[in-house]
Amino acid sequence: MLENSNNQRQTANMFSYKWHQVHSYRDSGLRNLWGNWLKEKYLTGNQQLLEEIFDSDKVRMLDAGCGAGISSLLLFGDYLRKADYIGVDISDSIELAKIEFNELDLQGTFIQSDLFELDKEFVNFDLIFSEGVLHHTPSVERGIKFLAERLSKDGFLLFYVYKKKAPIREWTDDFIRNQVSDLEPDQAWEALEGLTEFGISLGELNAQIEVKKDLPILGIVAGKYDLQRLFYYVFMKAFYSPDLSFEEMHHVNYDWYSPKYCWRHTPEDIESFCINSGLTVKQLHVDDSGISVVAKKL
Secondary structure, eight states: OOSSHHHHHHHHHHHHHHHHOGGGTOSHHHHHHHHHHHHHHHHTTOTTHHHHHTOSSOEEEEEETOTTSHHHHHHHGGGGGGEEEEEEESSTTHHHHHHHHHHTTOOOEEEEOOGGGOOTTOOOEEEEEEETOGGGSSOHHHHHHHHHTTEEEEEEEEEEEEBOOOHHHHHHHHHHHHHHTTSOHHHHHHHTHHHHHHHHHHHHHOOEEEEOSOBGGGTBOSEEEEHHHHHHHHTOOOOOOTTSOHHHHHHHHHHHHSOSOOOOBOHHHHHHHHHHTTEEEEEEEEOSSEEEEEEEEO
């Protein structure tokens, strides 16, 4: 591994543990929510995007930080049958990705590697997909540039990164992360269980609150809010969905708090990083959680 190798090793260990908690994401509840979210981020406003990307019989594709391969399966589906797919991940979750692909009779090559250590022959991709990965590397800006250099002319880069949030939420997230990221993965998983329970308790209140005046100093806009969602986006990530099990909700919280690297940026930052990397931003989707980008190599 390159510089900051201890932090990269920690990232690999945490995500290896997360993906091996198969019971926390194999259920249809989380997968349905996950798949709908991916399609909303990348395809809203451009339903023909996948047809445009997969316009030939064989599309050279890199899944940069593939994990267990779930995001690619949910977003691209049968389009993957037209792809020369290479999945790379820093953790041993690639073994789970192989199983996922085999179950669907999909072809793919899987490599365990730090992205920044990929061999030079990994170039000229028609599509690079990096869902929720670059903010877990030493540098989002460097990651975008690195991937852009591996695209073919007119190739597509699709990626998602975290957005900066309200000031108290930013502080609390870093405080909690500093408490758990030095623990062993199973210890971190256990340490965060109370947080997941807290989110469930808030959600089950099903309470509404009205903020009558903007509070810009706290990043709150006047309006009516579900109490749990207001707490979630302004004070602390404690995920809740009435349609998911405890383990599925806990998977989401662990994913957020366990890695050492967890950079957040503004949309302006991300657009600038893309332009400086020779990319044209075709779509920039910003929601309360993050920034999803569809970019094309000039």
